[in-house]
Amino acid sequence: MNYAKRLISVLLTGAISVLSFTSVASAERAEKFVNVGFDSDGDPFLLDTTTMGKRERGFGSVLKVYQLKNGLMSEFLVHAACGDERLSIVGFRTYSQGVKLTEDKVRQEVAVRTDSPVSQAMTYYCHSVGARGW
Secondary structure, eight states: OHHHHHHHHHHHHHHHHHHHHHHHHHHHHSOSEEEEEEOTTSOEEEEETTSTTEEETTTEEEEEEEEEETTEEEEEEEEEETTTTEEEEEEEEEEETTEEEEEEEEEEEOOSSSSSHHHHHHHHHHHHTTOTTO
């Protein structure tokens, strides 16, 4: 009887170890930034995948899309409602060498399912959360 208990214990420990390793390996493979488009000069827009859907004080739950251009970093704060297929830019910030220069709140609705970087960011987000219809 003790032999059976030990065997089960060893097998369960091994199974848990394999599952834990698989989860860690999957997390390490995930990219922090995903390219969601380019501007007319060929500069990329990057979606921050680590903060997708998290609350940002003063803006609500947002996606953050970044662009580096001319020594400045622009951060677009985007509200994506997958179920309603609604997409809005709710704010943006500008940084220089890690220092925030500007922050503005806006409310600009954007067409969904286009080739715009913010629309591509929404598509990526809705797929990643398994939203129906995406």
